[in-house]
Amino acid sequence: MSDFCKIEKTIGYEFKNKDLLQQAFIRKSYSEEHGGQNNEVLEFIGDKALDFAVVRIMMEHFGVITEDKEWSEFKLRNPKHFQTRYGEGKFTDIKQDLVKKQALSKAMDSLGFQNYLIMGQGDTKQNRQDSTSVKEDLFEAIVGAVALDCDWNMDTITQVVESMIDFESYFENDLENNQNYVGMVQEWFQTNRGQLPHYQYLNAVETTVGEPHAGGHENGKGFHKCQLVFEREYFNGYGNNNAEAREKCAECFYGWLKMRGDVIDPILEAVGDPDKNQSIRQLNELYQKKLITKPLYTFRQDYDENGSAVWSCECFVKENGRPFCNDSNSKKEAQRMSAYESLLDLIGMCEGE
Numbered sequence: 001m002s003d004f005c006k007i008e009k010t011i012g013y014e015f016k017n018k019d020l021l022q023q024a025f026i027r028k029s030y031s032e033e034h035g036g037q038n039n040e041v042l043e044f045i046g047d048k049a050l051d052f053a054v055v056r057i058m059m060e061h062f063g064v065i066t067e068d069k070e071w072s073e074f075k076l077r078n079p080k081h082f083q084t085r086y087g088e089g090k091f092t093d094i095k096q097d098l099v100k101k102q103a104l105s106k107a108m109d110s111l112g113f114q115n116y117l118i119m120g121q122g123d124t125k126q127n128r129q130d131s132t133s134v135k136e137d138l139f140e141a142i143v144g145a146v147a148l149d150c151d152w153n154m155d156t157i158t159q160v161v162e163s164m165i166d167f168e169s170y171f172e173n174d175l176e177n178n179q180n181y182v183g184m185v186q187e188w189f190q191t192n193r194g195q196l197p198h199y200q201y202l203n204a205v206e207t208t209v210g211e212p213h214a215g216g217h218e219n220g221k222g223f224h225k226c227q228l229v230f231e232r233e234y235f236n237g238y239g240n241n242n243a244e245a246r247e248k249c250a251e252c253f254y255g256w257l258k259m260r261g262d263v264i265d266p267i268l269e270a271v272g273d274p275d276k277n278q279s280i281r282q283l284n285e286l287y288q289k290k291l292i293t294k295p296l297y298t299f300r301q302d303y304d305e306n307g308s309a310v311w312s313c314e315c316f317v318k319e320n321g322r323p324f325c326n327d328s329n330s331k332k333e334a335q336r337m338s339a340y341e342s343l344l345d346l347i348g349m350c351e352g353e
Contacts, residue, residue, distance in 0.1 A: 024039050024145040042141040044140075049147040050139075053154070054098050063083065065083075098165065107166075108136075142164075181250035199228055199249065200228075216235060220249075225238055235252045270286055274340060292317055295315055295316070297338070311328055320345050
């Protein structure tokens with residue numbers, strides 16, 4: 001089938017067994033009417049292979065094997081340990097975000113592969129090719145077909161997954177804009193009004209930020225609209241679904257609160273007064289509250305001219321944009337000083353002010 005040649009070119013993989021690729025597009029409704037195999041087992045296989053490929057891509061992007069550090073606690077020099085920018089919890093969130101139903105369906109929309117589905121009459125009449133779940137299944141079935149055809153070559157599977165998901169766009173954009181505005185607005189309402197915010201979901205035509213509407217504050221674009229009314233002000237958010245529209249609406253409202261001075265910067269509020277003696281704990285609290293990424297500490301031990309040990313500690317928090325490094329005869333003190341400077345930078349202060 002000539003259309004399958006286009007699919008192979010798009011995903012960058014040529015099947016040895018073309019029947020496997022075709023099977024990935026056969027819905028159960030078709031096999032029930034005409035006999036033969038369908039793509040359900042391929043979906044199962046693809047789901048597992050996709051998880052592996054996504055984790056591999058994440059670790060290649062955010063992790064590194066260290067080669068020039070010293071792990072003195074175990075008296076090892078230059079150990080090759082694996083170090084990552086984020087912790088397990090954050091990576092779990094990222095992976096779930098990348099492989100969730102909506103994300104895989106969106107990838108199929110971009111590629112247009114759902115238009116090649118082979119379906120039974122019932123599915124065809126109901127336009128099942130436009131279903132989010134069906135498009136998710138198709139994505140996984142294609143990955144499963146590739147896994148079998150390449151004999152589980154993970155380099156090949158990973159390359160195909162990378163061709164179908166725009167990882168760079170997610171890492172550079174979506175990952176940086178993942179504040180939970182809905183949660184922050186809910187907390188503000190409970191603290192300051194003793195109630196929950198009341199969102200309304202309305203029909204909307206496709207719109208973009210800045211286009212005129214019936215007054216109020218606007219944010220986002222899409223076919224779903226969410227509105228919040230507060231003190232005779234209207235806050236509107238738009239998205240591809242109600243959840244996305246609500247998030248945009250909450251972001252719009254929260255920005256308005258900040259402009260009025262009704263909310264304190266969450267980092268400053270969580271830290272209070274930075275304390276050099278408590279800086280490691282304060283920095284970790286910001287991470288636990290998901291206000292910053294996990295602080296990464298790198299230690300190195302040298303010796304001064306008198307032969308005394310000197311510890312160097314580098315503290316890196318992604319939101320700072322740069323590491324802070326300090327030296328001390330005490331390992332813990334070097335860590336505290338670096339954490340303290342990171343704290344000051346996060347809340348826009350500098351030592352001595």
